[in-house]
Structures are given as structure tokens and as C-alpha cells.
Amino acid sequence: MDKDLAGFRDRRLAEKIVAKICGTASGMGPVRLMHVCGTHEDAIAKAGIRSLLPDNMEIISGPGCPVCVITAKEIDEAIALAKEGACVTSFGDMLKVPGSASSLAEAKSEGAEVRIVYSITDAVKLAKELPGKEVVHVGIGFETTAPSTAVELLSAPENFYVLSCHRTIPPAMDFLLSEGDTKINGFIDPGHVSAIIGLGPYRSVGEKYKVPQVVAGFEPVDVLYGVLLLLEMIKQKDHGVRNEYSRVVKEDGNKKALDVLEKVFEPCDVKWRGFPAIPGSGLAIKEEYGEHDARIKFRIDVKEAPEPKGCACGKILKGIAYPADCPLFAERCTPDDPVGPCMVSGEGSCHIAYKYGRK
Numbered sequence: 001m002d003k004d005l006a007g008f009r010d011r012r013l014a015e016k017i018v019a020k021i022c023g024t025a026s027g028m029g030p031v032r033l034m035h036v037c038g039t040h041e042d043a044i045a046k047a048g049i050r051s052l053l054p055d056n057m058e059i060i061s062g063p064g065c066p067v068c069v070i071t072a073k074e075i076d077e078a079i080a081l082a083k084e085g086a087c088v089t090s091f092g093d094m095l096k097v098p099g100s101a102s103s104l105a106e107a108k109s110e111g112a113e114v115r116i117v118y119s120i121t122d123a124v125k126l127a128k129e130l131p132g133k134e135v136v137h138v139g140i141g142f143e144t145t146a147p148s149t150a151v152e153l154l155s156a157p158e159n160f161y162v163l164s165c166h167r168t169i170p171p172a173m174d175f176l177l178s179e180g181d182t183k184i185n186g187f188i189d190p191g192h193v194s195a196i197i198g199l200g201p202y203r204s205v206g207e208k209y210k211v212p213q214v215v216a217g218f219e220p221v222d223v224l225y226g227v228l229l230l231l232e233m234i235k236q237k238d239h240g241v242r243n244e245y246s247r248v249v250k251e252d253g254n255k256k257a258l259d260v261l262e263k264v265f266e267p268c269d270v271k272w273r274g275f276p277a278i279p280g281s282g283l284a285i286k287e288e289y290g291e292h293d294a295r296i297k298f299r300i301d302v303k304e305a306p307e308p309k310g311c312a313c314g315k316i317l318k319g320i321a322y323p324a325d326c327p328l329f330a331e332r333c334t335p336d337d338p339v340g341p342c343m344v345s346g347e348g349s350c351h352i353a354y355k356y357g358r359k
């Protein structure tokens with residue numbers, strides 16, 4: 001075997017799985033698998049998994065980077081709050097994401113109070129330290145991080161607010177399949193999200209569109225094995241959900257996390273970068289906790305904002321373009337001077353492709 005398996009801890013095992021993948025895919029038509037997870041993209045790019053696959057196979061990246069799917073309008077909302085005098089807290093990556101005219105980093109450099117936090121708990125702590133100040137945390141992320149936001153909202157100080165930009169993954173998968181722009185023969189389901197939601201939400205998507213899914217872990221060999229399982233399922237016309245990551249993911253997920261999510265949030269329709277509003281894919285703060293909802297408290301009125309000119313993030317998040325298809329990639333757009341969110345976040349496809357130098 002002349003494939004480069006340097007990125008694998010157990011090269012023998014990787015070699016065996018690659019050989020099985022090649023054997024199983026032989027004679028099949030084109031196979032396009034999608035993952036929806038920035039950590040999977042990192043593992044795939046780092047280990048060079050795409051270069052190990054036969055020519056009739058592709059792994060495309062979907063909307064799995066929490067920073068990348070935030071819209072320019074949501075960034076504009078956060079900037080407007082900071083300019084109105086609130087202390088806006090966010091994770092570091094978010095500061096560089098461009099809104100319609102500027103970023104949170106630029107607002108900060110112009111004097112707005114924008115602070116980087118490493119967790120929502122730090123933001124709540126800050127609100128307690130600054131009782132005379134309104135502190136607004138930009139809540140981003142999928143089912144993995146949303147429970148932490150929910151827990152803090154259960155007992156937040158009165159000067160603490162959340163701008164909820166949380167989203168959920170299965171409605172986005174449903175939308176991609178319903179729209180049909182992206183040909184998808186199977187999904188590699190995200191390990192972290194699945195640890196919270198379990199397998200149930202994927203089953204209904206799979207049954208509706210007859211698309212198999214495998215929940216995979218983050219070791220390169222986990223991903224390879226997930227790919228092999230998906231190929232076998234496609235061949236057998238098995239449209240179920242298999243769990244390759246059973247050491248972490250359980251059938252019913254994490255009940256405590258799901259309970260607190262349900263207590264604090266309710267599904268809402270929300271736009272994702274490059275997507276129209278996806279039904280039920282957002283997490284809005286329930287009325288009972290409305291006194292901590294930044295959108296209710298501040299009534300900010302921000303218009304829809306266009307994508308940065310020339311940026312292909314929307315297409316990349318839909319799996320219909322690769323980073324290298326963007327004419328700005330690694331030229332006008334780099335991690336030091338990003339044009340779009342996919343180059344900002346360490347989980348973004350453009351950032352990852354730039355980092356590992358792979359097309």
C-alpha cells in the first residue's frame with residue numbers, strides 16, 4: 001500500500017480499513033458523504049483521509065462549525081449592543097467574524113466594551129462583579145454548548161443577558177436533504193452533539209430521506225471506520241443510524257442536558273450563513289427566562305446583511321464548494337486577515353485547509 005498513513009496512530013489498522021473501503025467502494029457509483037462537525041473536518045484534513053479514498057468517493061463538509069454558521073446580521077446585533085453601552089462577552093474566535101460593516105474586534109478598538117471569555121460561566125462572573133453594568137453574552141454553538149447557557153440562565157444575575165445564536169444540527173441535515181442542492185449518500189454524525197442528543201433525532205431524518213448515518217468519534221481511525229460502515233450500509237440499503245462512538249455516545253444521549261435545554265429554550269426558525277431560515281433549527285429563550293433575553297431587553301433592530309463580497313462560505317457550508325474553489329482563499333483571505341467566518345474559526349473549513357495546506 002503506497003498511501004500516506006503517517007497521521008494514524010495504528011497504521012496497520014488504518015491500512016486494513018482503507019483496503020476494505022477501496023474494496024467495498026469498487027463497482028459503486030459516486031459516493032458523497034457529509035460530516036457536520038468542525039472537529040471531524042480537522043481530523044480528516046490532518047490525517048489526509050480524503051487522499052486515501054478511492055476516486056469515486058468524497059467527504060464533504062457541512063454546516064458544523066458553530067462560528068461559521070453565525071450570520072452577519074447576528075454579528076451586527078452584537079456590535080449594536082456593544083455600541084449601545086452593554087458589555088458584550090464572547091469567545092475569542094467570534095471577535096474577528098465580519099458583520100456587514102465591521103467586527104466585534106473593530107468595535108472594541110473604537111471603544112466599545114467587548115470582552116473575550118472562555119466560558120459562559122466567566123461571563124456570569126463578570127456580571128456579578130459589575131452589578132451596575134448590563135452584560136450580554138453572545139451564546140453560540142450547537143447542542144453541545146447550549147446546555148451550559150441554559151444552566152446559567154436558570155439562576156443568572158439580573159444584569160446578565162444572552163444573545164442566543166444557538167442552533168441544532170438535525171434540522172440543518174433535514175434541510176440539506178430536502179433542498180436537494182447537495183447530493184448526500186450518507187452522513188457522518190457529529191460525536192459531541194450526539195453525546196447530548198443521542199441517536200433518536202437522526203433516525204427520523206434518515207428514515208424520511210433514506211440516507212444512512214454513522215455517529216463517529218474523532219480519532220482518524222474512527223472516521224475511517226465510520227466511512228466503511230456507511231459504504232456497507234449504502235450497499236445494503238440500510239437507512240438506519242449506527243453508533244461507532246459508543247464509548248461516549250448513548251442511544252438516549254444525556255438526559256440532564258436535554259432536560260435543561262427543554263426547560264430554557266424552544267425551537268425557532270433561524271437563518272444560517274448561506275442558508276435561508278431553517279425551520280426549528282434555532283434555540284430561542286423561553287418566555288419564563290425572557291428577562292435575560294438580550295433581544296427582548298434591548299429591542300435591537302438590525303437589518304439582514306449580505307455575505308462578504310466574493311466569499312464562498314455559504315457554498316462551503318452547504319457542501320457544494322471546497323475552500324480552494326474560493327478565489328480569495330489563501331490570497332486575499334488568510335487566518336490573519338479573514339474575509340469570511342470559515343477562515344476565522346479553528347473549526348472552519350477554510351482555516352483548516354489553510355492550516356494543513358491541503359486542497
Ligand code: SF4
Pocket residue numbers: 310311312313316323326327328329330333334338339340341342343344350
Ligand atoms: S477563503 Fe475566505 S472568503 Fe473564501 S470562502 Fe473561505 S472564508 Fe470566505
